[in-house]
Amino acid sequence: MADAKMLVNRYLRKTDHYLYGIASEYKNLKEIRQASPLLLTAILTVEALQRSESEQLYRVCYAEFRNLMADFLFSHSISLEDLRGLCIACFWLSDISWSISSVAIRRAVELELHKSFPMAIDALKSQQQSPDTLDSRTKKLVDSVRIWHLLYICDQHLAILYGRPHIMREDEGIQNWALYLAIHRNPTDIRILSQVALLQILRSVSETFGQDSKRRVPVLLKPQLDAFLQQIDQWVNHWLGISQDHPIIGAYPSKAIMLHHHFSKLLVSSHVFRGIGRYPIQDPLPVEFQGLASVAIDSARAVLETTVTDPDILDAFVGIPHYYQTMIAFACSFLLKTAKVYRHQVSLNSTSVIGAITPVIDLCLGANCTSYHLAHWIGRGLRTLLNDYIKWLEHEGARDQGLDPRSQGQSRNLPAARSTSAHMDVDGSNGAWGPILPNDYGENLLSSTLYESVQPDLETNMFGFPWDPSISFASLEHMGLGLL
Numbered sequence: 001m002a003d004a005k006m007l008v009n010r011y012l013r014k015t016d017h018y019l020y021g022i023a024s025e026y027k028n029l030k031e032i033r034q035a036s037p038l039l040l041t042a043i044l045t046v047e048a049l050q051r052s053e054s055e056q057l058y059r060v061c062y063a064e065f066r067n068l069m070a071d072f073l074f075s076h077s078i079s080l081e082d083l084r085g086l087c088i089a090c091f092w093l094s095d096i097s098w099s100i101s102s103v104a105i106r107r108a109v110e111l112e113l114h115k116s117f118p119m120a121i122d123a124l125k126s127q128q129q130s131p132d133t134l135d136s137r138t139k140k141l142v143d144s145v146r147i148w149h150l151l152y153i154c155d156q157h158l159a160i161l162y163g164r165p166h167i168m169r170e171d172e173g174i175q176n177w178a179l180y181l182a183i184h185r186n187p188t189d190i191r192i193l194s195q196v197a198l199l200q201i202l203r204s205v206s207e208t209f210g211q212d213s214k215r216r217v218p219v220l221l222k223p224q225l226d227a228f229l230q231q232i233d234q235w236v237n238h239w240l241g242i243s244q245d246h247p248i249i250g251a252y253p254s255k256a257i258m259l260h261h262h263f264s265k266l267l268v269s270s271h272v273f274r275g276i277g278r279y280p281i282q283d284p285l286p287v288e289f290q291g292l293a294s295v296a297i298d299s300a301r302a303v304l305e306t307t308v309t310d311p312d313i314l315d316a317f318v319g320i321p322h323y324y325q326t327m328i329a330f331a332c333s334f335l336l337k338t339a340k341v342y343r344h345q346v347s348l349n350s351t352s353v354i355g356a357i358t359p360v361i362d363l364c365l366g367a368n369c370t371s372y373h374l375a376h377w378i379g380r381g382l383r384t385l386l387n388d389y390i391k392w393l394e395h396e397g398a399r400d401q402g403l404d405p406r407s408q409g410q411s412r413n414l415p416a417a418r419s420t421s422a423h424m425d426v427d428g429s430n431g432a433w434g435p436i437l438p439n440d441y442g443e444n445l446l447s448s449t450l451y452e453s454v455q456p457d458l459e460t461n462m463f464g465f466p467w468d469p470s471i472s473f474a475s476l477e478h479m480g481l482g483l484l
Helices: 002-013 015-019 029-035 037-049 052-073 079-092 096-112 113-124 136-162 176-184 185-210 218-242 250-275 286-310 311-316 324-342 350-365 376-400
Strands: none
Touching: 002 029, 002 052, 002 218, 002 376, 015 079, 029 096, 037 052, 037 324, 052 096, 052 324, 079 096, 079 136, 096 113, 096 136, 113 136, 113 176, 113 218, 136 185, 176 185, 185 218, 185 250, 218 250, 218 286, 250 324, 286 311, 286 324, 286 350, 311 324, 311 350, 324 350, 324 376, 350 376
């Protein structure tokens, strides 16, 4: 009980604010437990995941959450608080977020959350004289709209990460977010709707260019790419203008907007590399796309620089939802692939690439969280990729000098970090990505095995469920709308 109180208090005190205060109406463990055991278990699992000293608690909470999810799947009883718990799990538990989100969306439809928007608008209009004292019915409608918006955000995030179709359509509540904000404008809704507005743009990008990474973008579609980039710039200018600092997490809301701005420009501009070969003579990058290629590289660098230098992002790194950490991993992987595979097409200094990615690896591996946290998986995977890239540079340098690469001495591998898990081999030389040298990254660079490490023995599996990290994370081969 003491551990549960500790985890709940920590979650409510800070972590919850990174998900727009979705559980802010609750003050303690007792209130949450009475509202929904599923909500309570989701909170306990998420908070335990983020504390290095809570690894055993995480194992227990995670197993219980999966048991409750199995019961919930066929339960005839469902509440808004259950859906709140599923939202929390979707945003933080990367290994099961895809499965949970689809269940949450369908069960939200059973509760008719998709119909809550017009009713919320009418209720808010009737109470515009006293917006700070909403009656219980209006509060519930506002809550329903927010959870529906969060499910949309999660669905779009996962569609980007996995390169899969969206589940939710852009219904009245999604399309008319500006109307809602005009009537009910507060810091929470500003943060949520800024994401809705951005994801509408990225959804249009996906629908315009598709998700086939081998299909080149015709030069005649450059105006569309330029238009999407302009929309993203307009988006950041608008939302930064109305974003407000938070009393607990400081300037993080504005910093998150900037991070999303850089990442979204990377997603859009990186389309110019689709289907492009490595040799400029045989398969040149069109001169019309050179500027967009530079935008992609600069945006990737901006993502990494913001991540490792901004104090608000650094303070939030372990506690933010997994989408952020995955887009940071993509920026690293994009730079590595561009520096190697497209080195004849673009100018990208290898020293600057290594210098940009190394601090991110240090940040991930040094994160004070359980060994099952996505940051640790990313750190180990990126370390392997970077070591392989360094080996490849040495191999290429020796070949250019007419020397035997094997005579060049020991490679400049990054030091292997210690792990808190006795069952995880985190030696950079033994990653499941496998040795890439001297072959090209190709499909291996951002494949679904990006975050895999040596699997724990089944008898020591922490949950009693088969451990398959490849289903835990996005296929970064498709992330970036199919670029890699």
